[in-house]
Amino acid sequence: xxxxxxxxxxxxxxxxxxxxxxxxxxxxxxxxxxxxxxxxxxxxxxxxxxxxxxxxxxxxxxxxxxxxxxxxxxxxxxxxxxxxxxxxxxxxxxxxxxxxxxxx
Amino acid sequence: xxxxxxxxxxxxxxxxxxxxxxxxxxxxxxxxxxxxxxxxxxxxxxxxxxxxxxxxxxxxxxxxxxxxxxxxxxxxxxxxxxxxxxxxxxxxxxxxxxxxxxxxxxxxxxxxxxxxxxxxxxxxxxxxxxxxxxxxxxxxxxxxxxxxxxxxxxxxxxxxxxx
Numbered sequence: 171x172x173x174x175x176x177x178x179x180x181x182x183x184x185x186x187x188x189x190x191x192x193x194x195x196x197x198x199x200x201x202x203x204x205x206x207x208x209x210x211x212x213x214x215x216x217x218x219x220x221x222x223x224x225x226x227x228x229x230x231x232x233x234x235x236x237x238x239x240x241x242x243x244x245x246x247x248x249x250x251x252x253x254x255x256x257x258x259x260x261x262x263x264x265x266x267x268x269x270x271x272x273x274x
Numbered sequence: 275x276x277x278x279x280x281x282x283x284x285x286x287x288x289x290x291x292x293x294x295x296x297x298x299x300x301x302x303x304x305x306x307x308x309x310x311x312x313x314x315x316x317x318x319x320x321x322x323x324x325x326x327x328x329x330x331x332x333x334x335x336x337x338x339x340x341x342x343x344x345x346x347x348x349x350x351x352x353x354x355x356x357x358x359x360x361x362x363x364x365x366x367x368x369x370x371x372x373x374x375x376x377x378x379x380x381x382x383x384x385x386x387x388x389x390x391x392x393x394x395x396x397x398x399x400x401x402x403x404x405x406x407x408x409x410x411x412x413x414x415x416x417x418x419x420x421x422x423x424x425x426x427x428x429x430x431x432x433x434x435x436x437x
Contacts, residue, residue, distance in 0.1 A: 242400040
């Protein structure tokens with residue numbers, strides 16, 4: 171199981187701004203180790219963010235997203251105290267879900 | 275030393291051949307790519323494997339996209355010091371934006387990410403991508419069923435592939 175994500179959700183006017191920092195190697199499958207063997211690809215493929223049961227962002231990623239991915243987006247229709255839930259699935263089927271309450 | 279290099283070459287040739295054969299199987303429908311590689315349901319294998327901007331747009335299901343100026347690149351730099359971490363920020367001002375994709379022309383696989391923007395979410399995302407070398411980066415916007423593209427050239431002073 172991967173390390174937890176760091177999620178910050180904050181009200182800015184009537185919008186909720188969400189910043190997520192995930193902990194993931196995002197291995198491209200193009201690098202080689204010291205023995206010359208290709209390191210197999212392992213990267214986050216799908217990211218979903220929901221708030222109050224409604225999907226507020228979904229994404230599909232390839233190998234070229236940076237290691238320990240960062241993501242920022244904003245949505246309306248939520249209030250302080252509501253929970254933002256972010257989850258990802260990687261190419262090995264590993265999963266991680268974390269949540270954060272929206273700060274005022 | 276020479277031997278080592280040759281060894282490397284052999285392996286490369288072998289794996290290359292295996293991939294080609296595997297590709298044939300996929301083409302023939304013998305092996306479905308979805309089952310061959312463990313992957314998330316719904317992940318668009320074809321689009322992420324596509325090469326070149328035109329090929330990627332086609333794989334995403336779009337016709338030739340129209341050029342647009344209604345894209346704000348926010349804090350995206352023109353010169354990135356480190357290709358492993360290039361901040362990209364895209365805001366679309368096209369009404370009814372449904373999705374935002376990031377394409378890096380000279381990466382081994384052009385498509386970096388596809389963000390689906392449901393109603394109520396701002397058509398604006400920021401993330402960080404890897405770039406192997408200086409390249410044109412495209413924001414592909416799908417709005418009201420149509421595709422639009424905006425281009426930004428980013429210079430990389432240190433490559434992002436190979437750590």
